[in-house]
Amino acid sequence: MVREIVVYPDKRLKLISKEVSSFDSELHTLLDDMYETMRSKNGVGLAAIQVGVALRALIINIPLEEKEGEHDQPKENTLEMINPVIVEQDGTEKFQEGCLSIPGVYEDVERAKYVKVEYFDREGKKQTIEDDDFLAIAMQHEIDHLDGKVFIEKLSFLKRKKFEKEWAKKIKEKKI
Ligand code: CO
Numbered sequence: 001m002v003r004e005i006v007v008y009p010d011k012r013l014k015l016i017s018k019e020v021s022s023f024d025s026e027l028h029t030l031l032d033d034m035y036e037t038m039r040s041k042n043g044v045g046l047a048a049i050q051v052g053v054a055l056r057a058l059i060i061n062i063p064l065e066e067k068e069g070e071h072d073q074p075k076e077n078t079l080e081m082i083n084p085v086i087v088e089q090d091g092t093e094k095f096q097e098g099c100l101s102i103p104g105v106y107e108d109v110e111r112a113k114y115v116k117v118e119y120f121d122r123e124g125k126k127q128t129i130e131d132d133d134f135l136a137i138a139m140q141h142e143i144d145h146l147d148g149k150v151f152i153e154k155l156s157f158l159k160r161k162k163f164e165k166e167w168a169k170k171i172k173e174k175k176i
Contacts, residue, residue, distance in 0.1 A: 001033050002040045003051040007176060008102045008167070014148040017047075017054045020082045023124035027057065031080050031122055034059050042071055043100045045138045047145030050101050056083045058142040062135060079129070084119035084143055086112075088130070095137045097151045103176065105163065109154045111140045 006012050020027060030053060038046040038059060045060040061078045063071035091113030098106045114132040117139055121127050131139070141151055152163055170176050 001036060003033050003037045005037065005041065005100050006050050006052050008099075008150060008152075010101075012049060012052060012054070013101060013145070013150055015049060015054045016148050017049050017056045017146045020055050020057055020120075023082070023120070023122060027055075027082070028122055030055070030057065031059060035061070035075055035078055038100070039071075039073060041100050041103075044071070044073075045142045046100060047142045049145055049148075056146045057081070058084065058146065060135065060138045060142060062138065079135075080122050081117070081119040081139070081142075082122065082124075084117050084139070084146075086115050086140070086143060087118050087128075088114075088116035090114040091132070093137065095134070097137070097141055099141070099151055102150065102152060102167075104170075105152070105167070107152065107155055107159065107163070109141075109151050111137055111154075115139060117143075 030048060034046050034051060037051055044062055048055045048057040058081050059078050061073040063073050065072050089112035092110055093113035094108050094110050096106050097109045115136045116130040118128050152160060155163060
């Protein structure tokens with residue numbers, strides 16, 4: 001089921017999400033719904049808080065290719081990360097990011113180039129993944145959501161100010 005996406009500056013985006021303790025059917029439904037919700041908006045990642053659930057769960061699905069403006073993202077390619085923790089990181093990299101909670105905004109953000117992340121899969125099995133490419137950036141972006149942070153907080157003071165002004169205008173004009 002496609003769920004409603006929480007849009008900035010909704011205060012829920014500032015919540016520190018809680019650790020998942022039971023890997024039950026409720027969690028599986030949440031993850032399945034998150035996949036459908038992400039697909040419906042052509043996103044590549046989504047954290048549970050973005051559908052209003054303050055649990056440390058996120059999904060990432062990097063499209064295989066883009067055809068006719070639609071992402072090719074088979075469900076079996078979805079990386080589901082529960083209680084993820086970055087255990088190693090190295091280097092820096094600038095990448096253009098966007099977020100389904102801040103639709104239509106794309107900005108360059110600096111993050112670690114390489115990360116190693118420990119997490120649990122939907123069955124509660126511990127897993128480790130490492131990457132130094134787009135997936136590394138996506139994992140850092142989504143893990144930030146679990147700690148109540150959104151990518152625009154990483155912008156320079158002036159860029160942030162400009163963003164807030166334009167965003168307030170869009171909301172006022174009901175363009176969001
Ligand atoms: Co986001």
